[in-house]
Each structure stands twice: as structure tokens, then as C-alpha cells.
Amino acid sequence: MVMKMSDIELSNGGAAPRKGEKMEGKGNEEPKQLTEEEMHQLLKEYDKPNEEGLCDFPTDIVFVLKEQNNG
């Protein structure tokens, strides 16, 4: 299978999902600016041991530190 670069889409998402909240339908929302404190608080919400010991953090969130210069 050959995949063109244009087929790879990086989507700026919307609000952070909370526990139990579905990710669908968030892709087209405006990206929300987070402060470092808000981001830390988001991680803190997941800082609890879960029963299975498996990762329960949504791993498809990427936190942007510097916007890419595509020019």
C-alpha cells in the first residue's frame, strides 16, 4: 500500500476528554489553549492507580509546545 503525505492528517482537537468521555466528535473543534498549570491538573486527574494496572490515559493526545513552521 502506498500512502501519500496528503493522506496523513494532523487534526487540532478540542477540549480534553475526561475519564469515560468518548473521543468522537472532538476533531473539528477549535484547539483549546492550555496553561502549564491546566495541563498539569489534567494529568493529575489520571494520577490514580487503576484496577488492571493498564494505561488509562488517552494516549492520542499530543501537547504542543511550539507550533510547527510549515512555511
Add this chain to the structure above:
Amino acid sequence: MDETRIKLVNIKPIDNIQITKPTDCIDFMKRTIGDMSSEFFAVIYLNNANEPMCFHIVSKGGWKAALVDPKEVFTTALLQESPKIMFFHNHPSGHVEPSMNDYSTTNKLASGAKIFEIDVLDHIIVSQNDFYSFAAHDDIDPDDKDYVTTVKELQNPLVFGSDKAKDIPPFHESLNLFDTAPEIDTPKRRRK
């Protein structure tokens, strides 16, 4: 054939934060995951100019360990077209010395990165007040040797001479040699 798309669902810009070089990431990660009671494994993706572009929590585990899936690490690196990456995880115990699992995970990820020609700058274990750099201890060998020099200075300030090293008196002062050394009599020239 069906159209295929690869999508990162959420990209969240973080404002009011100044991270411009790899070593800035150490303090940032100490603040971000250093105080957690569970283990978080994060990856910071950098561009060719060594500027950190984004970070990604790849795994969150229990108080003892976090399982890291290399596919998560490299999928994001490829989507971001990132040539350099740094690994971070926290030790909730506060002791930053690496375990055998930490070494084996590092070796596994570094081997994977070589296939994609991605330079693994470092793997850093953080706690709230301390960190352990694999690169500073020569446990990992990144292509970027300038980074290694810098992180060695940060990891061992007393040896490599950062700001803390300036507080140490110079060697001759600590031994007080110049205060006790006898004055040397030089023979005076006689006038003809």
C-alpha cells in the same frame, strides 16, 4: 482500495511556556510528572533545530511501572516528522536510579529509533527534585554530542562546572598554598 487516513485526534497547544532547548525539558518534566504517584512515560519530540515541538504521554502505569508500547512512540514521531526524541518517566518513590527494566526499555526503544533514523537524545528519569540522565551516564549514545556535554554539566555540576561549581573555591585557595608559601628571594643585580 479504501482511502486510509492516520489521525492524531487531539493536539493541545500549551501557552505561557518557554521551552527552547532540550535541557529546558528536564525542569519542565520535573514540574509536569515529577510529583505524580503513578508512573507516567512521556516522549518529547524535537525538530532539526533542537527545539522541542510537542510531548506525548505514551503510557501511564501503576506506582511501580508503566508498560511502554514502541508503536505509540514512533507513530507520533513519524506523524510529526520529528528527527530527535527524548524519553522521560517519573519514579514516584523519588529515587531516580534506573532499574533493569528501565535499561531494557531504553535499549529496545533506541534500537527501534535507529530503523527510522531518529536520534534518541536521552532518557531521563525524574522525580520532583532530582533527575537521572542516561546520556550523562553514557548509557545512551546520541548523535548530538553537544547535548551530551550540556546534560553532563547539569547532571554533575561539581565536576563539569556549571553555576554550582562557581561556588567551590579554586584548588589553590582550598589548600591555602599561596598564603603559606615562603617568599622567594630573587638575587639583585649589582650595578656595574
